[in-house]
Amino acid sequence: MRRGLSRLIAAIGIAALAGCSGTEAAITPPPGVPDPVGCGSVNIAVNPWSGYSANVAVVSYLLEEELNCTVGTVELSETASWAGLVDGSIDVILENWGHDDLKKKYIDGQKVAVELGLTGNKGVIGWYVPPWMARTYPDITNWRKLNSYADLFKTKASGEKGQFLAGDPSFVTNDDKLIENLKLDYTVVYAGSEDKLIAAFRKAQANRTPLLGYFYEPQWLLSDIKLVRVPLPNYTPGCDADGETVACDYQPYDLDKIARKKFVDSGSPAATFLKNWKWTNDDQNKVAKDMTQNGLSAEDAARNWVDANRTVWEKWLP
Template structure:
């Protein structure tokens, strides 16, 4: 996911091209607002994890039901999402973890085709986590300096004679291979394939009380159901992750950011103002994410349920009349 990043980068250039051509085919980002309550059509980019899906679902529901604005959502990795905003094929990124720094420099700072839209209100953090039952049995396992001492507990068929560090999707950008190498740990990253597959594996291991160590993050709805303990990595300091090959520090706590296409930010009327105002907490995001991922509700139904129960929260996001 990141050096101060939670970036989900595209797996291949072909994926990027396909995603952007798909956006074009959908006629995305054709906003025609003149500042009134009806704001035409808005396209929201959604990265491939359920917390971000929760953001988009709630924003979509309120835009459509309160601001008479049609919303399209499209799943794009962060770097591709910035390209889409730059080209005008999408209007908004609602959850950026700071992993596309070059794109921000290119489009926000230099070309000014994208503008910052403030903080989402959610603070993200990545780390390595073990189940509490394992930490209770081996208290010193929560210090990275002792991980090699316990590596046999984490050996799997996939990791061989090394300890397995469970990862999610191969498209997530992480520092973990560099951390393993630079901290001289006898471990190997093994990818579950997706967030959902990683969660399935974690839940199965937890239920069986098996030892495991996983790349994990907050906010995450599953944290309310499982007791996980973070392994202390070397302290994060500003710039310690600047060179991806030399990273030897833990991950930052990152206030997640929103971005808008610059033309949409200027001419998008109530829809743009609403997205600038949209801000909620880790717990609120987790509540909707859990409905989607754990309760198996559709994103639209989860958003509807949350919106109807939290009018006092979202009314503050609406444009002032």
């Protein structure tokens, strides 16, 4: 998944994509370029979570096997991925979690990027405890009760306050300000990566140790351990607009794709394919679990999914 496989470029035809609305890209062959046009190269940003890696595995496999594209991948944080759309090092971000500020900057302002449609995945971010805690302390899922349990969550890393365990520092998060604005006696401690966050929740459930932390879906772990969400004050549109005063839960996300405008305007069949690509949380979780838990390489995990879902991915082809 995190390497590009060089392949010969074959000439293929382009099917023009029908018009679209808003800022979402329409893909047509560029003026003066004869039809058919080859796929060429596609550079994909790789953000640091397993669901994103599953996206890359399947998309890369089909771009190479079905369209004879040359796929390159670059490991970047979410924000750095957008900067790559400016310098041309990145052609597409496969899973974008909101980032209205970056859309305003790069799509509306600099006009170097375009929306490429939804991925089909529903994104949820929130605060969670392992299921044993919800059974043992039924009111721990009431955020107003969290201060009464703060001592339970103290660690060496959190000092005199309860620990709130976050994941990778580059992930979308409001947790520092949520803790401050909701007047909770906790401090954020970063696990450092998705793998370490998952390991912490696994250990907490297996050993019945206290843990309150950041988690999200789609995520394959939730099929193994039914983490219990701690609802925060209800999200309403705009309640998180000011990062300094945010005091509401995370918004639900319809995850989308972002592409470099010049890549889309080139008329590449890869751009059409990426616009058409759309799958479910279950699809992503299956591939991610094969890659992280079942010992499969990204290529083998992608091949398994592709072999079992031909009627799904054939609709993505130009």
